Amino acid sequence: MNVPKQATPDHPIxxxxxxxxxxxxxxxxxxxxxxxxxxxxxxxxAASSYNEQPWAYIVATKAQPQEFELLLSCLVEGNQGxxxxxxxxxxxxxxxxxxRNGKPNSAALHDLxxxxxxLTVEASSRGIFVHQMIGILPEKAREIxxxxxxxxxxxxxxxxxxxxPKALPDAFRDRDLAPRTRKxxxxxxxxxxxxxxxxxVK
Amino acid sequence: MNVPKQATPDHPIxxxxxxxxxxxxxxxxxxxxxxxxxxxxxxxxAASSYNEQPWAYIVATKAQPQEFELLLSCLVEGNQGxxxxxxxxxxxxxxxxxxRNGKPNSAALHDLxxxxxxLTVEASSRGIFVHQMIGILPEKAREIxxxxxxxxxxxxxxxxxxxxPKALPDAFRDRDLAPRTRKxxxxxxxxxxxxxxxxxVK
Numbered sequence: 001m002n003v004p005k006q007a008t009p010d011h012p013i014x015x016x017x018x019x020x021x022x023x024x025x026x027x028x029x030x031x032x033x034x035x036x037x038x039x040x041x042x043x044x045x046a047a048s049s050y051n052e053q054p055w056a057y058i059v060a061t062k063a064q065p066q067e068f069e070l071l072l073s074c075l076v077e078g079n080q081g082x083x084x085x086x087x088x089x090x091x092x093x094x095x096x097x098x099x100r101n102g103k104p105n106s107a108a109l110h111d112l113x114x115x116x117x118x119l120t121v122e123a124s125s126r127g128i129f130v131h132q133m134i135g136i137l138p139e140k141a142r143e144i145x146x147x148x149x150x151x152x153x154x155x156x157x158x159x160x161x162x163x164x165p166k167a168l169p170d171a172f173r174d175r176d177l178a179p180r181t182r183k184x185x186x187x188x189x190x191x192x193x194x195x196x197x198x199x200x201v202k
Numbered sequence: 203m204n205v206p207k208q209a210t211p212d213h214p215i216x217x218x219x220x221x222x223x224x225x226x227x228x229x230x231x232x233x234x235x236x237x238x239x240x241x242x243x244x245x246x247x248a249a250s251s252y253n254e255q256p257w258a259y260i261v262a263t264k265a266q267p268q269e270f271e272l273l274l275s276c277l278v279e280g281n282q283g284x285x286x287x288x289x290x291x292x293x294x295x296x297x298x299x300x301x302r303n304g305k306p307n308s309a310a311l312h313d314l315x316x317x318x319x320x321l322t323v324e325a326s327s328r329g330i331f332v333h334q335m336i337g338i339l340p341e342k343a344r345e346i347x348x349x350x351x352x353x354x355x356x357x358x359x360x361x362x363x364x365x366x367p368k369a370l371p372d373a374f375r376d377r378d379l380a381p382r383t384r385k386x387x388x389x390x391x392x393x394x395x396x397x398x399x400x401x402x403v404k
Contacts (some may be wrong), residue, residue, distance in 0.1 A: 011236075011243040014327040016218065017320055022249055033402045034213075040391045040403060041213040044384050046319060047224055049336040051383070056390040059400050067394060093396070107336045110356060113315020114334075117248060118219055121323050125216040132316075134251040134309040147396045154312060181253070182246050188258040189242045192269060194295070194349045198261050200235045201242060 005162075005180060016124045021180060022131040024172040026086040026160035030062065035126050036088065039159070042122030043115040049107035054095040055115040057157070058145050061088045070144055075156050076135035082172050086131070086158035091141050092116055093153045112154060123159065131158045207364075207382060218326045223382060224333040226284040226374040228362035232264065233290050237328050241361070244324030245317040251309035256297040257317040259359070260347050263290045272346055277358050278337035284374050288333070288360035293343050294318055295355045314356060325361060333360045 005021040007013065040057065048054060060071035071089045072080055083089060094112040098105050105111075120130045133156040141153040165176035191198035207223040209215065242259065250256060262273035273291045274282055285291060296314040300307050307313075322332045335358040343355040367378035393400035 007247045009243050009247065011239040013240055013244045013247065014218070014324055016216070017244045017247055017323055020247070020249070036402050037213040037387065038215055040387055041211050042215045042219045044387060044390075045209045045211065045215065045219055045222070045382075047222070047322075047334055053385050053390070056392060056396070058392045058396060059402060060393060061402070064393075106356070109311035110315040110318075110336075113312040113317075114319040115315075116312075117316040117319030117323075120249070121219055121319075122216055132249055134312075145392070145394070145396045151396065154308070180247075183255050185239065185242055185246060188246075188255070190258060190260045190347070191262060191266075192347075194258070194260060194347045194353065200238050200261060200263070 007180060010185065016121050020120060020124045021129070023129050023162040023165075024082040024131070024176045025163040025165040025168050026158065027163040028085070029161050030087045031128055031159055035128060036159075038126070039119045039122045039128070043119040046111070046115040046118040048111040048114065049105065050098065052095070052098055052105055052107075052111070054105055054108045055112045056093045056095070056151070058091040058093065058141070059088065060090070074137050074141040074144065075133065076137060079133050079135045079156060082168065083131070083133070083156065083158045085163075086160040088159040090157040090159070091136060091145070091153050092155035092157055093147060093151050095151050097150050108152070109154060116155065116157065127161065128159055129162045132156065133158070209382060212387065218323050222322060222326045223331070225331050225364040225367075226333070226378045227365040227367040227370050228288040228360065229365040230287070231289065231363050233330055233361050237330060238290065238361070240328070241321045241324045241330070245321040248313070248317040248320040250313040250316065251307065252300065254297070254300055254307055254309075254313070256307055256310045257314045258295045258297070258353070260293040260295065260343070261290065262292070276339050276343040276346065277335065278339060281335050281337045281358060284370065285333070285335070285358065285360045287365075288362040290361035292359040292361070293338060293347070293355050294357035294359055295349060295353050297353050299352050310354070311356060318357065318359065329363065330361055331364045334358065335360070
């Protein structure tokens, strides 16, 4: 399925970055366990503050329908509407304290982001798409999976193969078909003063 | 300079993920503006919650020594010791509130992580290394760069070409030469229950 959502960069970027996007439509096709192992292996090698690796992922696939339904129920309703089509779902969690000394890890949320972006690169290299969402029900996830205090369930992740959006309900289809938009580089690369565009990107 | 810090994955991962690491030793060699543009362009195309793109980077290169010294002074002393050798430094910032409605963005720190991991992929594809650090002086950065309230300076980033670590002071050299270690996949990929290893990675 060829969906024209490739990035339209102003400067050359690697194809693994350019072809990543967050689909709403997924093919009815499983992701192999071998692909999933490599995807999480990539997360394993992400950078983290003091090499704490604070991230954890709770994963469910359609091979186990009850487990899948349970994980789906931890997403907000609006996300359930499209994410139920994905063959694999996960909840991204992060340990807010250092395991070695119990002190707060100010990089905990950030480093979950590093890991999730890194696993997305691995997925992209295998033709698999990842749609992340902040719209989850963290307290429900905590209850269902007995997530301990101090560990924050933060994100949902849907994994799968992008499908033709025409089968989607209108609202999702429009989002899937809309062109990708981004701020200009001049709006977020600064030098000398916050808000002052760096000469590097002028 | 060939430093043997390639990841030693248990499952196959893309070379751009495997060859990324965080060096302490940098060659005395600039990163071109054209490479930097592509590196930040990659960040631009990262995913973000509601496409908010909350990240911003304040950048300084050795082409402007005073600007570079100022940015270096925003790192904790321990990081200044090695980061002063890198040709490019940056402070990663994130907007804690949605620009459209001023409400808190619970993905703000996480999404800075997504952007920084994505720019690191682009850097890796160009033979450039990124060493991120949480050890910065955020209030000093806020003062120097007039970072507005509601925007959090969170990370430092050093960019450059990895050098032979033998010229480093002992403590950094040992870190640069130490093998890379990671938790096992079984320690962070769960199913059914937090802490229960998923069958996918068993």
